[in-house]
Amino acid sequence: MRRALLLPLIVLALLAAGCGGGDDEEASTNPGAQTASCEKDQLELVNAGQLTIGTDNPAYPPWFGGEEMKPWKISNPASGEGFESAVAFAVAEELGFDRADVNWTYVPFNKSFAPGPKSFDFDINQISFDVNRAKAVDFSETYYDVNQALVANKGTPIADANSIADLKNAKLGVQIGTTSYRYITENIKPTQQPSVYDTSNDSIAALNARQIEGIVVDLPTAFYIVAAELDNGTIVGQFPNAGGTPEHFGMVFEKGNPLVECVNKALRALKADGTLAQIRQEWLADKASAPVLT
Amino acid sequence: MRTGDRGRSIAVAVASTVLFFGVIAVAVVTSPGWPEVRQAFFSGEQFRESFPTIVDAFWLNVKIFLIAEGVILVTALVIAVLRSLPGPAFFPVRVLAIAYTDLFRGIPTILVIYILGFGAPALQLHGVPNSPLFWGVVSLVLVYSAYVAEVYRAGIESVHPSQEAAARSLGLSRFKSLRFVILPQAVRRVVPPLLNDFIGLQKDSALVALIGPVEAFRQSQIEVAGSFNYTPYLATALLFVLLTIPLARFTDWLIARDRRRSLAGSAA
Numbered sequence: 001m002r003r004a005l006l007l008p009l010i011v012l013a014l015l016a017a018g019c020g021g022g023d024d025e026e027a028s029t030n031p032g033a034q035t036a037s038c039e040k041d042q043l044e045l046v047n048a049g050q051l052t053i054g055t056d057n058p059a060y061p062p063w064f065g066g067e068e069m070k071p072w073k074i075s076n077p078a079s080g081e082g083f084e085s086a087v088a089f090a091v092a093e094e095l096g097f098d099r100a101d102v103n104w105t106y107v108p109f110n111k112s113f114a115p116g117p118k119s120f121d122f123d124i125n126q127i128s129f130d131v132n133r134a135k136a137v138d139f140s141e142t143y144y145d146v147n148q149a150l151v152a153n154k155g156t157p158i159a160d161a162n163s164i165a166d167l168k169n170a171k172l173g174v175q176i177g178t179t180s181y182r183y184i185t186e187n188i189k190p191t192q193q194p195s196v197y198d199t200s201n202d203s204i205a206a207l208n209a210r211q212i213e214g215i216v217v218d219l220p221t222a223f224y225i226v227a228a229e230l231d232n233g234t235i236v237g238q239f240p241n242a243g244g245t246p247e248h249f250g251m252v253f254e255k256g257n258p259l260v261e262c263v264n265k266a267l268r269a270l271k272a273d274g275t276l277a278q279i280r281q282e283w284l285a286d287k288a289s290a291p292v293l294t
Numbered sequence: 295m296r297t298g299d300r301g302r303s304i305a306v307a308v309a310s311t312v313l314f315f316g317v318i319a320v321a322v323v324t325s326p327g328w329p330e331v332r333q334a335f336f337s338g339e340q341f342r343e344s345f346p347t348i349v350d351a352f353w354l355n356v357k358i359f360l361i362a363e364g365v366i367l368v369t370a371l372v373i374a375v376l377r378s379l380p381g382p383a384f385f386p387v388r389v390l391a392i393a394y395t396d397l398f399r400g401i402p403t404i405l406v407i408y409i410l411g412f413g414a415p416a417l418q419l420h421g422v423p424n425s426p427l428f429w430g431v432v433s434l435v436l437v438y439s440a441y442v443a444e445v446y447r448a449g450i451e452s453v454h455p456s457q458e459a460a461a462r463s464l465g466l467s468r469f470k471s472l473r474f475v476i477l478p479q480a481v482r483r484v485v486p487p488l489l490n491d492f493i494g495l496q497k498d499s500a501l502v503a504l505i506g507p508v509e510a511f512r513q514s515q516i517e518v519a520g521s522f523n524y525t526p527y528l529a530t531a532l533l534f535v536l537l538t539i540p541l542a543r544f545t546d547w548l549i550a551r552d553r554r555r556s557l558a559g560s561a562a
Contacts, residue, residue, distance in 0.1 A: 109519075110518075110519075114524075115334035115335075116331075130520065130521075130522075132523070133522040136334065136522035173506065176512070176515055176516065176519060177515075181520075182520060193508060195426070196506065197504075197505075198504060202504070205412040205416075206412065206505065209412050209415040209416045210415065210418075210424060211415060211505075211506060212506070
C-alpha cells in the first residue's frame with residue numbers, strides 16, 4: 001500500500017512546483033509599446049494594411065444592418081448600416097483606413113476573450129465593460145451607454161408592471177453572456193431564479209411557451225425583438241442605471257494592444273465633432289424611449 | 295519477490311514517473327503562452343469566487359440525474375422485456391420496442407430536449423406541464439431508456455437458454471420465469487454497463503440548461519462570461535470528476551466481486 005501512495009505524491013509535488021506562484025497578474029504580452037504612434041502604417045495589426053474587426057454571427061439589428069450576405073446571417077456587418085457597423089467604420093476612417101481596407105471576421109462571443117493571440121484587431125459586439133473582464137482583455141472607451149429593458153408578450157400580467165417591485169415574483173429570462181443576468185440578481189432580486197438561454201432565440205421560444213414571463217435585454221435589442229421576433233410583444237419599460245453609473249459598451253482588444261489608445265483617440269474625436277451623436281441619432285433614435293421602471 | 299528486487303522495482307517506477315511527468319510539466323510551464331493560460335484557466339482567486347455558486351447549482355444536476363436514473367432503470371427494463379417477448383402474437387410489441395430504441399438512440403439528445411422543452415409546452419394542451427425542468431428530465435429519460443434497454447437486452451440474451459427451458463419445464467409461466475430466473479441473473483451481469491450509462495447521464499444532465507434551468511455548467515458559463523476568465527469551467531469539471539471517481543471505483547469493485555463469486559470454488 002505504501003508503494004501506491006508514493007506515485008501520486010510525486011505527481012502532486014511536480015504539479016505544485018509547476019503551478020506554483022499563486023495569483024500574480026499575468027504578464028503583458030506586448031511590453032513597451034504604450035506610446036506608439038497612431039499613424040496608419042505604424043499600427044500593429046493582425047493583417048498588415050487591413051483593419052480586422054470581429055463580431056458575432058448573426059449580427060443583430062439595430063447594431064448591424066444591411067442585406068444578409070453570406071456567411072453572415074440576418075445582416076451584413078460590412079455594409080456600414082446599423083449602429084455598431086457605422087461606429088466601427090467611423091473609427092476606421094479616423095484611423096486612416098478606407099472602407100475597402102476594413103475586414104470583418106466572425107468571432108463567437110466566447111472566443112473574444114480566450115487567451116492567446118486574437119484573430120481580430122478589435123471586437124465590437126455589444127460587450128459591456130466590466131472591471132473583472134478588463135483583467136483579461138482591454139476595453140476601449142464607451143461608444144454607447146446602455147440601459148436594460150424588459151420585454152414581454154402583450155396581455156400578460158407582467159406587461160402592466162410599473163416598477164421593479166411589481167417584478168418580485170416574476171420568472172425572468174436572459175441570454176448567456178449578457179450583463180442582464182447580473183442586473184436581475186443584483187437589482188431586481190426576484191424570488192424565482194432567472195432562466196438563462198444560449199441564444200436570444202431560445203429566450204423568445206421560452207417566452208412564447210410561457211416558461212418565462214419576461215426577457216431582460218438591452219433597450220435597443222428590446223426594440224428589435226418586439227419589432228421583428230415577437231408577434232405580440234411589448235417593451236414593458238427600461239431599467240434605471242444601478243448606482244448611477246451607466247453600463248457601457250466598449251470594443252474588446254487583446255491585452256496590451258497599443259491600438260486601444262489610437263481607437264480611444266478616434267472615439268474622442270468622433271464625440272467632439274458630433275459624428276457619434278449623429279450615428280446614434282440615425283440608428284438608435286427611435287429605440288431609446290420607454291417608460292422607466294423604478 | 296525478494297526485498298531487494300522490490301526496492302529496485304519501486305526505484306525504477308519512481309524514476310520513470312518523475313521523468314514522464316517532469317517532461318510534460320516542463321514543456322507546459324516553459325511554453326511562451328503559459329502565464330496567460332495559467333491566469334485564464336487556473337486562477338485561484340476566480341476559483342474561490344465562483345466555486346460556492348457552482349456547488350449550489352450542482353445540486354440541480356444531482357436532482358436531475360437521480361430522478362432520471364430511477365425512471366430510466368424501470369422504463370428501460372420494460373422496453374427490453376417487451377422486445378424479448380417471443381411469438382408472432384407479440385410482433386407489434388417487438389416492432390414498437392425496436393422502433394423506440396432506434397429512434398431515441400438516433401436523435402441527438404440536444405434535439406430531443408429542444409423539441410420537447412420548447413415544443414410540448416407551446417402546444418398549450420390542457421394538463422401538459424410547462425416546466426422546462428420536467429421536459430428536460432423527460433427527454434433524458436426517453437433517450438437514456440433506449441440505450442439502457444439495449445444493455446438490459448444484452449444481459450437477458452446472455453443468460454443461457456437452458457435456464458429458461460428449465461424454469462418453464464418446472465411449470466413457471468413465462469412471466470414468472472422472467473421474474474424469478476432470467477432477470478435476476480441478467481441484471482446482475484450488466485450492472486457495470488448500467489453504471490457506465492449512469493455516469494454518462496450525470497454529464498448529460500447539463501443539457502437541461504439549454505431550455506432554461508441554471509445548473510452547474512450553466513452557472514459556470516455565467517461566471518465565465520462575467521469575468522472573461524475560464525477558471526469556473528475547471529471548477530465544474532472538478533465537481534463532476536469528484537462524482538465520477540467513487541462510482542468508477544465502485545463499479546470496479548462490483549466487477550471484482552462478481553468474478554470472485556463466479557469463480558468461487560475453482561482454483562485460487
